[in-house]
Amino acid sequence: MVVSSLLGKDIREHRLAALLLTAGTIAMTLLMLAWNRQAPYSMSPFEIVRFALLSFLPLIALITGNRLIVREYLSGTRQFVEALPMGRNLPLLLKYLTGLVYLAALAIMMVALAAQQAGVTDDVTRDYVLLIMLKTLVMTTLYWSVVFCFSLCGHLRIALYLVGAALVALVAWYPGIDPDRVPPFALMDDQLFVFERDLIPWQAMQGTLLMAGLFTLAGFLLSRIGEGSVVERLAKPMTRRDYVALGVLAASGLTVWSTLLEQKTRPPVEFSSEYVVRLQDPAVSVLYLEDAHQAAGQAMAERISESMTILQASLGLAALPDVKLVLDPEREPHEIDYATADGVFITANWLPHDSYDDAILDSVILHGVLSAQTSGRAMFEPYHWVLDGFTRWWVEQGTSELRPEHRHELLARALWVLDVEPAAHQLIDRWQLTADRFSYSGAESLAWSAMDFLEETRGRETVLALASEFLVTPVADNLVGAFQDRRIIARQRVESVLDMSLDAFYRQWQDWLAVQRTDASVQQLLATIPALQGRLVSRSTAEGVQELEAWYEPRESALELLEDIDSAQGECILKHDYIGPFDMEIEVSDDYEDVARCRTGDAVHVLNSLYSSGDRVYIALDYDGPVFHQPLRLHAERMSIP
Amino acid sequence: MISLIAKELRQLRPIAWLWLAVLVLGYSMQFFTERVDEQTFGSWCEGYCEYSSNAGVAVFLVLLALVTAYSLFPREHDEGTIDFLRALPVSRASVFIAKVLAAWLLLCVINLLSYGLDRALLASNPESIGGLFYDQVWFTLLWRDCLFMFIVLAHGILLSWFRTLGLVLYSLYLLGLMWAESALGSSGNWSIFALLSNQYEGSSLIVNGQGLLLHSGIALLVLLLAYRLWSRSESSAGGGKRSSRGMKLANGFFAFTGFLVLGLLMIYRIGVDTGTAQSDDLTVTATEHYRFVYSARREAVVQYIVEHAETDLEALGEILGVDTLPEIRVDLSASSEHAAGLAKWKKIQMDLDAFREDVSQRRVLSHETTHVLQATESDRALADNYSAAKFFIEGMAQYTSFAIVPELERRRSNWELASVSWQRQSIRFDDLIDADGFARQYDAELHYSLGDLWTRAMVHTCGLSSLGDFLRATGREDAVRDLPAAIFWRDTMRAIDCDLDTVNATWRQQMTELHDAVDMAKYPLFTDVIIQRDKQGSQIRISAKLESVSADADADADADADADAGAGAGAGAGAGAGADGDGDAAQVTTAVPERFIVRIGGISTQLSGGVDPVFRGQTQGEGDELRVEFLIPDYAVPGTRFRYQLGYTPSVDARYYYESWRRGTAPASTSQP
Numbered sequence A: 001m002v003v004s005s006l007l008g009k010d011i012r013e014h015r016l017a018a019l020l021l022t023a024g025t026i027a028m029t030l031l032m033l034a035w036n037r038q039a040p041y042s043m044s045p046f047e048i049v050r051f052a053l054l055s056f057l058p059l060i061a062l063i064t065g066n067r068l069i070v071r072e073y074l075s076g077t078r079q080f081v082e083a084l085p086m087g088r089n090l091p092l093l094l095k096y097l098t099g100l101v102y103l104a105a106l107a108i109m110m111v112a113l114a115a116q117q118a119g120v121t122d123d124v125t126r127d128y129v130l131l132i133m134l135k136t137l138v139m140t141t142l143y144w145s146v147v148f149c150f151s152l153c154g155h156l157r158i159a160l161y162l163v164g165a166a167l168v169a170l171v172a173w174y175p176g177i178d179p180d181r182v183p184p185f186a187l188m189d190d191q192l193f194v195f196e197r198d199l200i201p202w203q204a205m206q207g208t209l210l211m212a213g214l215f216t217l218a219g220f221l222l223s224r225i226g227e228g229s230v231v232e233r234l235a236k237p238m239t240r241r242d243y244v245a246l247g248v249l250a251a252s253g254l255t256v257w258s259t260l261l262e263q264k265t266r267p268p269v270e271f272s273s274e275y276v277v278r279l280q281d282p283a284v285s286v287l288y289l290e291d292a293h294q295a296a297g298q299a300m301a302e303r304i305s306e307s308m309t310i311l312q313a314s315l316g317l318a319a320l321p322d323v324k325l326v327l328d329p330e331r332e333p334h335e336i337d338y339a340t341a342d343g344v345f346i347t348a349n350w351l352p353h354d355s356y357d358d359a360i361l362d363s364v365i366l367h368g369v370l371s372a373q374t375s376g377r378a379m380f381e382p383y384h385w386v387l388d389g390f391t392r393w394w395v396e397q398g399t400s401e402l403r404p405e406h407r408h409e410l411l412a413r414a415l416w417v418l419d420v421e422p423a424a425h426q427l428i429d430r431w432q433l434t435a436d437r438f439s440y441s442g443a444e445s446l447a448w449s450a451m452d453f454l455e456e457t458r459g460r461e462t463v464l465a466l467a468s469e470f471l472v473t474p475v476a477d478n479l480v481g482a483f484q485d486r487r488i489i490a491r492q493r494v495e496s497v498l499d500m501s502l503d504a505f506y507r508q509w510q511d512w513l514a515v516q517r518t519d520a521s522v523q524q525l526l527a528t529i530p531a532l533q534g535r536l537v538s539r540s541t542a543e544g545v546q547e548l549e550a551w552y553e554p555r556e557s558a559l560e561l562l563e564d565i566d567s568a569q570g571e572c573i574l575k576h577d578y579i580g581p582f583d584m585e586i587e588v589s590d591d592y593e594d595v596a597r598c599r600t601g602d603a604v605h606v607l608n609s610l611y612s613s614g615d616r617v618y619i620a621l622d623y624d625g626p627v628f629h630q631p632l633r634l635h636a637e638r639m640s641i642p
Numbered sequence B: 001m002i003s004l005i006a007k008e009l010r011q012l013r014p015i016a017w018l019w020l021a022v023l024v025l026g027y028s029m030q031f032f033t034e035r036v037d038e039q040t041f042g043s044w045c046e047g048y049c050e051y052s053s054n055a056g057v058a059v060f061l062v063l064l065a066l067v068t069a070y071s072l073f074p075r076e077h078d079e080g081t082i083d084f085l086r087a088l089p090v091s092r093a094s095v096f097i098a099k100v101l102a103a104w105l106l107l108c109v110i111n112l113l114s115y116g117l118d119r120a121l122l123a124s125n126p127e128s129i130g131g132l133f134y135d136q137v138w139f140t141l142l143w144r145d146c147l148f149m150f151i152v153l154a155h156g157i158l159l160s161w162f163r164t165l166g167l168v169l170y171s172l173y174l175l176g177l178m179w180a181e182s183a184l185g186s187s188g189n190w191s192i193f194a195l196l197s198n199q200y201e202g203s204s205l206i207v208n209g210q211g212l213l214l215h216s217g218i219a220l221l222v223l224l225l226a227y228r229l230w231s232r233s234e235s236s237a238g239g240g241k242r243s244s245r246g247m248k249l250a251n252g253f254f255a256f257t258g259f260l261v262l263g264l265l266m267i268y269r270i271g272v273d274t275g276t277a278q279s280d281d282l283t284v285t286a287t288e289h290y291r292f293v294y295s296a297r298r299e300a301v302v303q304y305i306v307e308h309a310e311t312d313l314e315a316l317g318e319i320l321g322v323d324t325l326p327e328i329r330v331d332l333s334a335s336s337e338h339a340a341g342l343a344k345w346k347k348i349q350m351d352l353d354a355f356r357e358d359v360s361q362r363r364v365l366s367h368e369t370t371h372v373l374q375a376t377e378s379d380r381a382l383a384d385n386y387s388a389a390k391f392f393i394e395g396m397a398q399y400t401s402f403a404i405v406p407e408l409e410r411r412r413s414n415w416e417l418a419s420v421s422w423q424r425q426s427i428r429f430d431d432l433i434d435a436d437g438f439a440r441q442y443d444a445e446l447h448y449s450l451g452d453l454w455t456r457a458m459v460h461t462c463g464l465s466s467l468g469d470f471l472r473a474t475g476r477e478d479a480v481r482d483l484p485a486a487i488f489w490r491d492t493m494r495a496i497d498c499d500l501d502t503v504n505a506t507w508r509q510q511m512t513e514l515h516d517a518v519d520m521a522k523y524p525l526f527t528d529v530i531i532q533r534d535k536q537g538s539q540i541r542i543s544a545k546l547e548s549v550s551a552d553a554d555a556d557a558d559a560d561a562d563a564d565a566g567a568g569a570g571a572g573a574g575a576g577a578g579a580d581g582d583g584d585a586a587q588v589t590t591a592v593p594e595r596f597i598v599r600i601g602g603i604s605t606q607l608s609g610g611v612d613p614v615f616r617g618q619t620q621g622e623g624d625e626l627r628v629e630f631l632i633p634d635y636a637v638p639g640t641r642f643r644y645q646l647g648y649t650p651s652v653d654a655r656y657y658y659e660s661w662r663r664g665t666a667p668a669s670t671s672q673p
Helices: A002-040 A049-055 A056-075 A077-083 A089-116 A124-151 A156-173 A183-187 A202-235 A240-262 A293-313 A353-374 A382-397 A404-420 A431-458 A459-472 A477-484 A489-499 A502-516 A520-526 B002-011 B011-031 B041-045 B055-070 B074-078 B082-087 B092-123 B134-159 B163-186 B191-195 B209-231 B246-272 B296-320 B356-378 B387-402 B408-424 B435-441 B446-462 B465-474 B485-497 B500-516 B551-555 B558-563
Strands: A275-278 A284-287 A324-325 A338-339 A344-348 A532-540 A548-555 A570-578 A594-597 A603-608 A616-624 A632-640 B199-202 B205-206 B284-285 B290-295 B330-332 B341-344 B345-349 B525-533 B539-549 B596-600 B614-620 B626-633 B641-648 B663-664
Touching: A002 A056, A002 B163, A049 A056, A049 A089, A056 A089, A056 A124, A056 A431, A056 B163, A056 B446, A077 B082, A077 B435, A089 A124, A089 A202, A089 A548, A124 A183, A124 A202, A124 B011, A183 A202, A183 B296, A284 B465, A293 A324, A293 A353, A293 A382, A293 A459, A324 A353, A324 B408, A338 A353, A344 A353, A353 A382, A353 A404, A353 A459, A382 A431, A382 A459, A382 A489, A404 A431, A404 A502, A404 A520, A431 A502, A431 A603, A431 A632, A459 A489, A489 A502, A502 B284, A532 A616, A548 A570, A548 A616, A548 B500, A570 A603, A594 A603, B002 B011, B002 B092, B011 B055, B055 B092, B055 B134, B055 B191, B074 B082, B074 B341, B082 B092, B092 B209, B134 B191, B134 B205, B191 B209, B284 B551, B290 B296, B296 B356, B296 B387, B296 B465, B296 B663, B330 B356, B341 B356, B341 B500, B345 B356, B356 B387, B356 B465, B387 B435, B387 B446, B387 B465, B387 B485, B408 B500, B446 B465, B446 B500, B465 B485, B465 B558, B485 B500, B525 B663, B539 B614, B539 B641, B596 B626, B626 B663
Parallel strands: A284 A324, A324 A344, A532 A632, B290 B330, B330 B345
Antiparallel strands: A275 A284, A338 A344, A532 A548, A548 A603, A570 A594, A570 A616, A616 A632, B199 B205, B284 B290, B341 B345, B525 B539, B539 B626, B596 B614, B596 B641, B614 B626, B641 B663
């Protein structure tokens, strides 16, 4: 009698909502089945059951809990029910069972509808449908138990749901946790839930039911603790103190999360091949692929190891990252892949290298080493010129005598860069623009010349002091790190190390460079550079074909460059690539290029239909001659196709 | 009115604190993990304001607006406080407007705060390129988000009248959108997510003006309806209207009838036909490890497949070193425009119309069975690294299936096509191990043949047993989860004692050899592309000239060095050097391909992942004037800018060869030449 009265009350109160919710669920299930039929990669109608369990069944459980339990507690009508002579557990038990039966009915209905759509191709046997239904009911029980328990927590339930969602996210996405070992996740496995029909996941189901049981028990205990005072307290709106507690909880969660992420450590990967030279302290490994390349690999490993050892002592570096080099004999000499995800990892072809090419490769390696030393901060524009200039300087003259032919080539390139763009002398403020316009090789030669100037005029110690200032101290990957690093601006830091104003340094360095120009070897190199500048235009033909044209014009220069363009022995190369709507640093690859003989007058390069109106493109025009080891960038432009 | 708005804002304070807390948490995460002065505008935009957009971000904005909307009226009515407001000497319309304006204001302020903070943080980057700020984009995003919030807020206010059932209605709307996207390819401007799609002209953001206008109008109508409903609703504390006995009876009758109708509907739907859908002419046959379902009309081919199934499975098991072969269910009655076969765990689905030859069907079964063995041997771990391993998952399946069911001509054709793409589009191993990035840049189908060749290089380097060993190594107990792609490969290859770089070197060498043997006459280039929208605006016309390419130019960019100025025609952005019209390199006579195709890039604002639509092309003219024309229905290109990929079949039975993706602009109005 009591039971039927209580059930009757709930049915009267919620029948319309239950009806609408049922209709909504049916409509949603049918829509999902229609979607499943159309979806290109669907393989079974039962996939919608899993989708529903992950998406809207928790929502329906939430709605049911809200109507059956939360409203009764928050509006105070619960007290009337508790005043009835039937004990405290029975009404709650009836609520629990009512909700569970209702949700189970919806879940069974979904499975039944999916089974109806399934055909003989799905081999819909009684056992298979029962297995899917069993898994579905177990998950439904867990959802309802969680909602039941949290619904009895009054306004704190929102916080609990948030914490619950965070826990689910943690298990699902935290790299250190395997969700397959956590019961509900294992039960809902993407492949097994629908497609495993022979093995019954007893362990996952038992674990899930155990969790459901614990939540249910917690709900019943909660309703009894403190003779209702807890429930009464929980039924009240959240106070400021609750909000603070919630904030602290969230902050703690965040800290734990960050800490866990920090601890995601793993030994660095190693080469497993037998064709590897391994040196320790500092750790340098070179994969040389074939016996024939062993000597070159050994020499490379020893050279890098020695250079790094002296560098470590000179700059007082506590530790150095692992360096791994892979030989790829099919690459061009300057085609270097560079990654820092796991130490410094370089792929290159050093077999055809001369000493200048070796210096380029060694600079790249040390660039990675010192960049890792500062957690990447050395790449920040105000300091990047120090990183580029110092690494090249160290490779060229840090441990041995500077070769004259290297010096001449680097000086010639630096002079040419400054001749084309006098503002490039602003090393701190325009480094990215200089590298963008003249490629990294152009920018590097400029920075190297600044270091060479400092060594010659101020001594080797000044160069090392400059490197110590910017390339030794790790900068934390957070706001505090950035703030501490920028307490003193880069300009002042440079001035402090050099003991002179930045303007004076720029002036003296340029004057020194002008003197270097008189060197006959440098002049000889400059005389091989064609006095050219590049021009670009994008246009649409009368037929509507989009074309991008590039041509060359003579350029006046005080450097006595090569004016007889026809006698230039190199090639003119157009390199191009899409860039997004927003500018970022880019090193255009050699993959997309058009090579032609250099000349002036008419169009030398025409890109037909590659880009269309509204695109943004990076275009570079290089001169690649037989004298310089790397191309000279005659022109570079980021353009929007009109 | 201002007092009313101020009162509403006071009432919305808890919600404001909540959103502020979310904001603070978000920024705290950023401050704890990033040096903010290194952030660029591009990295700030990532995942939200680059080309197209991510529906996931839009879902967050929808939640923000819906939660705010739900906090406006329901509680006020449930707790009866609305009666106090109605007792004030202001109209109900004023109260409604004040509530809507206050909620919108709050959302706009939160938005402004977030964008303002971002602007300040971005200003701290002093770099000459990385520190550039794009005012137009920032401001457009700000006002567009505010308008979007208003639209969803209006939806939420109406839905909140239905209380929690309103959320079910909204879920139905979202499911409807997903269905439309799957069935029709696009839900067009009906989707609110289309409002957040991004197109750029240079660095200027273009908004979906038509969609915003349409949805703003709808939002105003929705608000009007919501006003009618809310203004006529009595508060629960005020008692509302007491139901009469007749109303109670009607209510009860309605509920009873409703459940009855639903019950009958369910019985009708589920009924006795359960498990027999589309099974009129389906037949079942079984072997020791397979259960096949097929149409009786395909008896002959199925018999051939069944005849070889067990021996092929045993051979596969031997290659992969499988101890226990699983039981597999195969549906041979499927029909798909997108895949010849699909496999998930121990189920396989095949479309027997995908290939003409029986032997090809048999090979597809071997391919899909390999996927089943990959899943069981790796205990599903390979699928956990899907993006990094997709090319290998498909490549290994190709390798083993061709090894067991040799189709020499088909495989040779696939390899040839792969080697041309590899050379022209400069595809590297690092491209292969990023499945999404690969699909954005190249033809995703290349994963199969390039993967086949890479697997061949792996077998060549480390032996046949390395394939099965690799599978088991991915699922080993101590395998670290969620590794970056490059590290996953190094880590797993190290576990089986096979050197990745050596495999890659072998792969490159074999690819070069293959490419050198290709007859380039079969692989012309598309040039002189013209894109127009027809006068009725119902379709877009892409016309491209078909141009032969010299083998020398394709193989080596240096060949052009001796040539005079000419058209730097390339196969998309991935093309190598251009072929000159009057160059020294010998031209080859183009073999006109059999079929032409254009693929239109999907829109990432879609809720459900779909398949990029493709359209056939027709040749026009001949000789040097040979052009190919593609007609694309307007619905496939929602805006003016789109991505597309041109392709053709180099020989009768070959797969489609696609050039790299290009971007196109279809002008709003046509100027026919």
